[in-house]
Amino acid sequence: MIEPLDNLVNALCQLPTIGKKTALRLALHLLERPQEELDMLSQCIASIKSSIVVCKRCFNYGTTDLCDVCSSTARDTSVICVVEKPQDVLVFERTGIFRGLYHVMGGVLSPINGITADKLRIEELRARLAGGEVRELVLGLGASAEAETTCLYLARVFSGMKLKITLLARGVPAGTELEYIDQITLNQALHERVEISYKVES
Numbered sequence: 001m002i003e004p005l006d007n008l009v010n011a012l013c014q015l016p017t018i019g020k021k022t023a024l025r026l027a028l029h030l031l032e033r034p035q036e037e038l039d040m041l042s043q044c045i046a047s048i049k050s051s052i053v054v055c056k057r058c059f060n061y062g063t064t065d066l067c068d069v070c071s072s073t074a075r076d077t078s079v080i081c082v083v084e085k086p087q088d089v090l091v092f093e094r095t096g097i098f099r100g101l102y103h104v105m106g107g108v109l110s111p112i113n114g115i116t117a118d119k120l121r122i123e124e125l126r127a128r129l130a131g132g133e134v135r136e137l138v139l140g141l142g143a144s145a146e147a148e149t150t151c152l153y154l155a156r157v158f159s160g161m162k163l164k165i166t167l168l169a170r171g172v173p174a175g176t177e178l179e180y181i182d183q184i185t186l187n188q189a190l191h192e193r194v195e196i197s198y199k200v201e202s
């Protein structure tokens with residue numbers, strides 16, 4: 001293959017879900033587009049890291065210190081939905097039915113991969129809950145084994161607080177990452193979320 005095309009194909013191959021064949025198809029497609037369109041695309045890619053910041057309150061992506069959700073006055077500040085990654089915020093936002101705030105954990109517990117509790121944003125969440133305004137914590141972490149372990153861990157950590165802790169209903173198929181769940185299923189899982197508690201029976 002001619003070198004510039006080969007370079008582009010190799011660069012595109014670094015992207016998730018893009019194999020060599022798809023990369024070549026994309027590269028040839030780009031070759032046929034007008035120069036302005038390519039300049040625009042390059043510009044978007046080149047500036048993505050400097051133009052997007054992590055929200056200092058919930059760790060969602062935004063363009064200012066506080067993300068759109070945190071800076072909105074139309075949100076219910078008494079509910080926080082805990083999610084694994086910023087993409088999951090988009091998944092919940094697409095449903096349009098969740099009106100609370102978020103807290104992006106930055107992962108789920110996976111000791112085998114070195115993700116222990118201290119690597120997650122648990123202390124930051126604790127600080128937010130300490131204000132006393134939050135009445136419900138929705139654990140929206142998906143249904144992988146690691147996500148479930150994380151939910152149980154969080155339920156235990158925050159069990160002493162005056163707080164309702166809820167889990168998404170079982171509509172979410174086991175092992176599924178949140179971003180692959182269809183909207184109807186997620187709507188239902190949100191609507192039918194169930195409370196979990198860690199109270200020791202005496």
Ligand SMILES: [Zn+2]
Pocket residue numbers: 055056057058059060066067068069070071
């Ligand atoms: Zn935020």
